[in-house]
């Protein structure tokens with residue numbers, strides 16, 4: 001397995017930039033057509049608002065600003081930081097929403113199966129389950145993926161108007177562009193920071209610190225947000241058992 005942190009940062013920036021160009025070339029009409037064919041409708045099962053089903057909710061800068069205005073304590077570094085320097089400081093590309101300490105890892109804003117900030121929910125929550133990025137399938141074939149969790153939630157073959165499909169497609173593509181731009185900016189910032197401060201990623205220190213974190217030791221994480229790093233002391237969550 002390739003450890004992504006060991007790939008030189010300029011290579012990763014170049015790969016993400018190519019991805020962004022490929023996204024520019026993807027016709028919006030094609031995505032709108034797929035959305036029409038699939039006809040997905042949310043049934044408010046609330047599965048997608050849990051980490052058990054969906055991993056974390058990554059926040060773009062404008063979403064971070066919105067969270068700060070609603071409940072700032074709901075922010076935490078996105079899981080699985082990308083780098084750890086020789087001093088044991090971690091670096092991660094952004095913030096995620098905290099989850100409740102329940103078995104499913106429910107989003108902090110999920111209450112009685114409903115989002116309590118639904119009208120102000122974040123970019124990724126609005127476009128989900130639509131997406132447009134390239135991912136490997138079970139056999140490792142990389143191709144465009146457009147709908148997440150297909151047939152595992154919601155209902156299908158619902159009639160959606162052409163205008164609605166186009167609006168969803170536009171918002172999805174706008175999100176994917178913003179996400180890629182954020183990841184590129186993060187890598188550029190890390191590269192610059194490491195160069196200026198004579199730092200480097202050390203996988204052994206990453207693994208050692210993570211082991212200690214899992215045993216209960218806090219870690220320092222530099223979170224990339226709005227063009228700079230913010231220092232965050234991350235304490236391990238108490239397990240339910």
Ligand code: SF4
Nearest residue numbers: 049107109110115125
């Ligand atoms: S903010 Fe609302 S819509 Fe988004 S994951 Fe949390 S509960 Fe779900």
